[in-house]
Amino acid sequence: MAENKRIFLSSPNMSSQGYEMEYIKLAFDTNWIAPLGQNVDGFENEMCVYTGAKQAAALSAGTAAIHLGLKAAGVKEGDRVFCQTLTFSATANPIIYLGAEPVFIDSDEKTWNMSPVALRRAFEKYPDTKYVVVVHLYGLAADIDEIKNICDEYGAVIIEDAAESLGTTYKGKMTGTFGDYGIYSFNGNKIITTSGGGMLVCNLDDETARERIQKVRFWSTQSRDPARHYQHSEIGYNYRMSNIVAGIGRGQLKVLDERVAQKRAIFARYKEAFADIADIHMMPINDFCEPNCWLTCFTLAGEKVCPNEIMDALGAENIESRPIWKPMHLQPFFEKYDYIDNGSVAEKLFTSGVCLPSDTNMTEEQQVKVISIVRSFFN
Ligand SMILES: *Cc1c(COP(=O)(O)O)cnc(C)c1O
Numbered sequence: 001m002a003e004n005k006r007i008f009l010s011s012p013n014m015s016s017q018g019y020e021m022e023y024i025k026l027a028f029d030t031n032w033i034a035p036l037g038q039n040v041d042g043f044e045n046e047m048c049v050y051t052g053a054k055q056a057a058a059l060s061a062g063t064a065a066i067h068l069g070l071k072a073a074g075v076k077e078g079d080r081v082f083c084q085t086l087t088f089s090a091t092a093n094p095i096i097y098l099g100a101e102p103v104f105i106d107s108d109e110k111t112w113n114m115s116p117v118a119l120r121r122a123f124e125k126y127p128d129t130k131y132v133v134v135v136h137l138y139g140l141a142a143d144i145d146e147i148k149n150i151c152d153e154y155g156a157v158i159i160e161d162a163a164e165s166l167g168t169t170y171k172g173k174m175t176g177t178f179g180d181y182g183i184y185s186f187n188g189n190k191i192i193t194t195s196g197g198g199m200l201v202c203n204l205d206d207e208t209a210r211e212r213i214q215k216v217r218f219w220s221t222q223s224r225d226p227a228r229h230y231q232h233s234e235i236g237y238n239y240r241m242s243n244i245v246a247g248i249g250r251g252q253l254k255v256l257d258e259r260v261a262q263k264r265a266i267f268a269r270y271k272e273a274f275a276d277i278a279d280i281h282m283m284p285i286n287d288f289c290e291p292n293c294w295l296t297c298f299t300l301a302g303e304k305v306c307p308n309e310i311m312d313a314l315g316a317e318n319i320e321s322r323p324i325w326k327p328m329h330l331q332p333f334f335e336k337y338d339y340i341d342n343g344s345v346a347e348k349l350f351t352s353g354v355c356l357p358s359d360t361n362m363t364e365e366q367q368v369k370v371i372s373i374v375r376s377f378f379n
Contacts, residue, residue, distance in 0.1 A: 007319040007366050008359045009295060010189045013259065020251030027243045035221065037243035043250050044199070050253060051166075051174040053182065053201035054209035057216045058241035058249070062163040062185025062198035066133070067094035068216045068239065069181035069200045073131060073157050075100050081131040082122050082156075084114045084142075085327040085339060086346035090185075091135055091161045092328050103129070104329040106342035110284060112349060113142035116150060118342035123154045125340070130156050136165035136175045137325070138355070139191070139263070139294035140283060144170050144178045159183070163198075166191055167260040167292035177203050186245075191259050191294050192252035194245045262360040263293040266367065270296045270356060273371040277378045279304060297324060299352040305377045307354045313373050314357075324353030 014020050023039050032038060044056040059065045075081060077099035083092050085104035095102045105122055108115035114134050123129065132151055134142050144160075151158055158179030162168070165175040166184050176182030186197035200216055202209040218224075223236030241249075267282075274280040279302045285291060300307060307323060314321045327346040329339035357370055 004318050007357045007362055007370065009320045009322060009355060009357055010191070011359050011361055012188055012193045012195075013255075013360045015251055015255045017254075018251075019254045020248045023247030023250045024244055027247050032243045035240035035242050037246070039243045039246035039250055040241055043241070043246040043253070046250060046253050047184070047199050047201070050256070051177055051182075051201060053174075053177050054203055054206060055213035056199050056201045057213050057220065058246055059198045059200060059220055059239045060241055061196055061239075062161075062183055062187060063090040063094060064220070064237070064239040065183035065185075065198035065200035066091065066159070066161060067097055068219055068237070069159050069183055070094055070098055070100070070131065070133075071219065072200075072202070072212045072216055073159055073181055075131050079131065080126055080129045081133060082119065082129055083133040083328065084135045084161075085329045086112065086325055086349060087135045087137065087161065087328065088163075088325055089328065089331065090163070091133055092334060095133070100131075102328070102334065102337050104327070104334070104337060104339040106340060106344070107346040107349065108143065108342070109345050111143050111286060112137055112140055112283065114147055115342040115345065116143060116146040118340045119147060120150050121342075122340040123150065123156075127154060129154070131159065132156050133159045133161060134179065135161040135163075136168055138283060138297055139165045139168045139292035141165065141168055141170040141175050141286070141289040141291065143286075143288070144175075145288075148178065157181075163187075163190065164294045165292055167256055169290045171288050172290075176201055180204055186249055186252070191263065191292055192249070192256050194241075194248040194252065197241050197245050197249060259360050260292045263358060264291070266358050266360075266362070267291075267293040267296045269364070269367055270298075270371065273375070274298070277375070279378065280374075293358065295355045295358045297353055297355045299324075299349060300354070301352070307352060310354055310374055310377060313377070314370065317369070317373060319357055319370055319373070321357065322355040324349045324355065326350050
């Protein structure tokens, strides 16, 4: 029985010390069972301390954070937004919520994230574009300096989707703190989780950051003007994080460094185990990046073995695996929007890639089993 226990890609892993429960108890003891309270404020402050962001707003999801981040940046109906094509749909959906138009940007083989070459081409085609959404997939940093230089040239603002990269640094600085806005997710599969939740951070100067994040908190609690009755001069959203959920986040934050170390060890074991297999190309780790290794992924070269065979074999042993994200410009909903190509890198990553179980609850023994199933295709 025990040996057939499901092995997950990435499942929730609460602290062995019970930190999360202490903060939940604090919420119960003070009866702040609401979308505000000590844990919400505490979680925001502690995320700022951890990441180095100026200001943070705790929200109900990473998607909500992208939505309000784009809105705070000024995205409105009819605007064009450049968006990395290789990502989860949650990166692109809020562009549509705001009535704006995404233009999808291909990836760079070197980072798997937004290609600076394709981005420049996009600006040459649409020079008046003011917003760029960059993603740090699987905890790998995009080449932010290159992207930022191009955006600065065109006066465009960066919104960083760091949903998968909490704890990843680029040139020693936390991802999510380079753009005017950055977002993190605490969905159940992320490196730390609150069951569901997100955080929007602002990295502008102190005063602007305080003002913008205050506005985001206002929007996220239904845009209630100061009045005795319910008065609304702006559209509102019910996006604030609950004080219970924030308590889980505060506890999880205490073990984030430990989770990053565990994820890196998982990656290192896979890398070593597949080092002699020429057809397996591990995800790229650049000198400028210290990744959180949220998921370990590889691509397959050659024709001998295809990703589906490996995923089927793992599935038969109750082991979860997954393809790389299917690019947005290939999704039925999004295919009507423009796409700037750079040699179909995103599409090739999708068709040749596999995400391996990278669960911090996985034992070394279980990982050995995953490794031996993968290796069996190359003997
Ligand atoms: C998980 C994820 C999101 C969305 O976060 P939620 O908290 O699930 O709304 C956004 N972008 C990327 C790249 C993600 O992986």
